[in-house]
Amino acid sequence: MRVGSTSRLSKPLHALIAAVALAVTSCGGESGGESCPGGSLVCDGECTVVARDPLNCGACGVACGPGTVCSAGSCVLTCVAGQEACPAPGGAGYCAPLSRDPENCGACGVVCGLGTVCSAGRCALTCVAGQEACPGAGGVGSCTDLSRDPENCGACGVVCGPGTVCSARSCALTCVAGQEACPGAGGAGFCADLSRDPGNCGACGVACDAGQICEVPAGGTVASCRCPAAQPDACGAGALGFCTDLSRDPENCGACGAPCGDGDACIGGACASATCPGATLCGGACTSLDSDPVNCGACGNACPAGSGQVATCAGGTCGVLCADPFVDVDGDPANGCECRRQPGPDLPDLALVDSDCDGIDGEAAAAVFVAPAGNDLWPGTRTLPKRTLPSAIAAAAARPGPAPVYAARGTYAGPVALASRVSLFGGYDPSTGWSRSPANPTVVQGGSPSLVASGIAGPFEVQLVEVRPSAGTSPGASSLGIWISDVVAEVTIRGVRVIAAAGAPGAAAANGVAGGDGACGGGGAGGYGGSCSGFGGW
Numbered sequence: 001m002r003v004g005s006t007s008r009l010s011k012p013l014h015a016l017i018a019a020v021a022l023a024v025t026s027c028g029g030e031s032g033g034e035s036c037p038g039g040s041l042v043c044d045g046e047c048t049v050v051a052r053d054p055l056n057c058g059a060c061g062v063a064c065g066p067g068t069v070c071s072a073g074s075c076v077l078t079c080v081a082g083q084e085a086c087p088a089p090g091g092a093g094y095c096a097p098l099s100r101d102p103e104n105c106g107a108c109g110v111v112c113g114l115g116t117v118c119s120a121g122r123c124a125l126t127c128v129a130g131q132e133a134c135p136g137a138g139g140v141g142s143c144t145d146l147s148r149d150p151e152n153c154g155a156c157g158v159v160c161g162p163g164t165v166c167s168a169r170s171c172a173l174t175c176v177a178g179q180e181a182c183p184g185a186g187g188a189g190f191c192a193d194l195s196r197d198p199g200n201c202g203a204c205g206v207a208c209d210a211g212q213i214c215e216v217p218a219g220g221t222v223a224s225c226r227c228p229a230a231q232p233d234a235c236g237a238g239a240l241g242f243c244t245d246l247s248r249d250p251e252n253c254g255a256c257g258a259p260c261g262d263g264d265a266c267i268g269g270a271c272a273s274a275t276c277p278g279a280t281l282c283g284g285a286c287t288s289l290d291s292d293p294v295n296c297g298a299c300g301n302a303c304p305a306g307s308g309q310v311a312t313c314a315g316g317t318c319g320v321l322c323a324d325p326f327v328d329v330d331g332d333p334a335n336g337c338e339c340r341r342q343p344g345p346d347l348p349d350l351a352l353v354d355s356d357c358d359g360i361d362g363e364a365a366a367a368v369f370v371a372p373a374g375n376d377l378w379p380g381t382r383t384l385p386k387r388t389l390p391s392a393i394a395a396a397a398a399r400p401g402p403a404p405v406y407a408a409r410g411t412y413a414g415p416v417a418l419a420s421r422v423s424l425f426g427g428y429d430p431s432t433g434w435s436r437s438p439a440n441p442t443v444v445q446g447g448s449p450s451l452v453a454s455g456i457a458g459p460f461e462v463q464l465v466e467v468r469p470s471a472g473t474s475p476g477a478s479s480l481g482i483w484i485s486d487v488v489a490e491v492t493i494r495g496v497r498v499i500a501a502a503g504a505p506g507a508a509a510a511n512g513v514a515g516g517d518g519a520c521g522g523g524g525a526g527g528y529g530g531s532c533s534g535f536g537g538w
Contacts, residue, residue, distance in 0.1 A: 054092035066091030072184075080183050080205075084108065099199060099207070100131075100142040106210070107240075119143040121210050130306045130334055132156070147335070150188035160188035167191040177352055180204070195223045195340055196308055196326070209234065209241025213323070215308075216340070228310060228323075230293050245294075250284025260284055290316050306336030327357035348404070348425040348463060350495050352436050361436040362406060362425065368396040371408035371430050382434055389416045389424070389444065396422045402458070407465070409440035414469070415447025420458035420489070427464035427495075438495065441466050448472060448501075449483035453491065461492035472504030479503055 040047045043060035050056050050073055055063050057070035064075035069085045069092065071078070079085050079095035086096050086108035096104040099121045102112040106121035119127045120143070127133050127143035134156035135141050144152050146169055151159050153166035160171035165188065167175045175181050175191035182204035184190045192200040199207050201214035201223050208214055208225035212234065216223045227234050227243035235242055235256035244252050246269055251259045253266035260271035265284050276286035282299035289295055293303040296313035303311035303318035308326030312319040322328055326337035339357035346356035346363050358364045364382060370392035374385035379395075386392040389405070389412045396403035397419040404423040408430050418424065426442025428434045444450045445468040453460070467481040481498035484491060 052094045052096065054088045054094050064092035069093040069095050071095040100144055102136050102142050117141040117143050128304055128306070130336055148190040148192065150184040150190050162188060165189040165191050193340075198225065198307075201225050209237065209243070211243035212241075215323070215326075228305070230311060248285040248287070290314070293318070306333070308337030308340065329354070329357055329359050348406075348436070350463070360406070360428070360434045362404065364434075366401075367404045367406045368392045368399075369406050369408070369428075369434070370412075372410035372412070373408075373430075382430070385430070388412065393417070393419050393422050393424070406434070407442045408434070409442055411443040411445050413446050414444045414450035414467075416444055416451055418451060418453040418456065418460060418462070420456045421460065423461040423463070424465060425461075425463045426466075436464075438464060443468060446470050448477070449480035451482045453482075453484045453487055455486045457488055459490040459492075461494065462496055463492075464495040465497075467496065467498045469498075469500055471501035475504055475507035477504045 040049050041056070041060055042048075043050070043053070043056040048056050050058055050060070050062075052070050052073075054068075054070040054075075057064050057075050058073035062075075064070050068075045068077060069079055070076075071080055071083070071094075075092070083095040083097050084104075085093045086104050087093050096108065098104055098106055098108070100118050102116070102118040102123075104110060105112050105118035105123050110123070112118050112123035116123045116125060117127055117133045118124075118141075119131065131143040131145050133141040133143055134152050144156075146152055146154055146156070148166045150164070150166040150171075151157075153160050153171050154169035158171075160166050164171045164173060165175055165181045166172075166184075167179070168191075171188075179191040179193050181189045182192050182200055192204065194200055194202055194204070195216050196214050198212060198214045201208050206225075211227060211231060212225040213228050214223050214225055217226075231243035231245050233244055233246040233252075233256070235244055235252055244256075246252055246254055246256070248266045248268075250264065250266045250271070253260050253271050254269040260266055263284075264271045264273060265276070265281060265286055266272075267286060279286040280289050280295070280299065281287075282289075282292075282295040287295050289297055289299070291313050293311040293313040295301060296303050296318050297316035301318075303313055303320075305311040305320050308323055308328075309320040310323045312321055320336075322337035325341040327339045327341055328337045329339045332338070339354060341357045342355035344355070346354065346358070346361070348362040352361045354361050356363060360382075368380035369382050369385035370380065370387065370389060371385040372387065374380075374387040376387050376391040378384035378386060380386045380392055385408065386395065389407065392405045392407070393416070396405050402421040402423075404425055406428050407424060407426045408428045409426075427436045427438060427440045428442070429437070429440045442464065443466045448469040448471075450467045450469040451462065451465075462482075469479045469481050472479050479501040481500055482493070482496075
């Protein structure tokens with residue numbers, strides 16, 4: 001069961017989210033000389049966040065009326081997604097993110113103590129994995145995800161402007177692939193992966209209960225909230241919801257809200273005398289401190305887990321594993337297991353989605369890799385790529401099944417002959433683990449045509465390639481980028497740019513045929529009529 005003290009501050013609301021200590025700015029409110037954290041103003045001698053203070057909403061002295069709330073610096077009837085309305089004096093209210101507000105932590109009016117932070121709706125000493133503590137008023141901080149918080153984007157106190165979103169720790173106009181823009185405070189928004197974000201699960205603003213995880217169920221398409229394997233049972237709802245194990249929780253033994261008596265343990269969902277042979281009694285439940293992720297090494301030491309992760313305990317030491325189907329591709333502990341593996345093949349596409357979580361857009365195991373810095377004697381793997389396109393295409397064509405060629409950025413000599421069942425995909429960058437982007441130009445230069453597909457019986461695709469043919473050389477010759485003839489299979493060309501050179505001048509025309517003799521002249525005036533011969537007459 002949860003225990004928390006509640007209290008309310010009599011003064012106007014203090015700053016919810018403060019800037020980094022080094023980024024403190026001087027406010028020109030009523031006192032003029034006092035300094036407040038970023039995003040705050042001095043109103044009536046107190047630092048306040050005007051984005052949510054109903055007595056100073058948007059500016060000092062602007063009070064919201066009864067039945068309204070102060071949200072994003074405006075008096076409105078409802079809060080933006082991810083925030084809840086909390087009451088305030090005068091009948092007006094304010095909007096607060098209960099998952100991280102140290103003055104409303106988990107519920108309106110629950111104030112965290114000095115030296116603590118509000119993390120995942122609970123007052124704690126440290127933040128959960130993937131979040132960082134930003135300083136707040138009174139020595140109490142809030143936990144936030146700097147990679148997407150529009151009020152702390154990349155660093156505490158960095159506020160994104162209206163019409164922008166916080167994406168990958170930077171204020172931007174759009175979100176990265178795989179994320180959706182959700183509305184936030186001040187006209188700015190944040191980017192969320194609706195397939196695994198417990199604060200925006202399946203849709204913006206749909207928050208999971210404390211302890212739940214967000215994932216797409218097997219066979220489904222929309223994510224939903226559920227409890228993790230270590231605590232599979234959900235009790236309560238909303239801010240009062242939590243996950244537990246009804247088979248061993250003495251406060252919820254066999255059913256939510258069914259506590260065991262003093263000194264009893266919950267064993268297999270039934271209350272029994274608290275004897276734990278070979279185990280340890282923790283909170284009325286028998287457990288192993290060596291393997292219990294909720295009591296790892298000591299009673300009450302719960303192992304943390306980030307997004308897409310499952311907490312583990314081995315030998316009394318906490319660890320994490322990726323929960324299926326999530327994969328840790330980038331090795332960054334800050335974002336947990338960031339990639340969700342999708343069913344089906346991972347075909348390279350212009351959305352650049354790594355659906356099989358192997359680190360690249362496409363299937364690395366099936367492809368032949370080529371890069372200008374490679375070597376045609378190498379096997380064509382990511383670490384040992386081929387150097388020329390003809391060598392890579394020949395290696396792919398020699399494989400028993402369809403095999404694509406993944407080409408790194410750079411310039412390759414043309415002309416290049418394509419092959420049956422061998423697709424060519426460009427835009428890769430070996431220096432970043434073969435990540436893919438339209439900003440990585442793969443250029444085939446030379447020859448006319450530069451790419452040739454002739455007599456091919458199997459389907460193929462050319463994608464994210466720039467073709468630069470040579471200028472025409474023989475009289476009347478064109479500059480041809482791609483030549484396709486006698487192909488009886490499906491051909492797909494996507495994201496390809498052809499920049500043709502000049503055609504050659506036409507050949508000089510031949511001399512015309514000689515003209516015939518002219519007509520005879522008329523007779524001279526006053527004389528005899530003249531006769532005409534082949535030599536012009538006389």
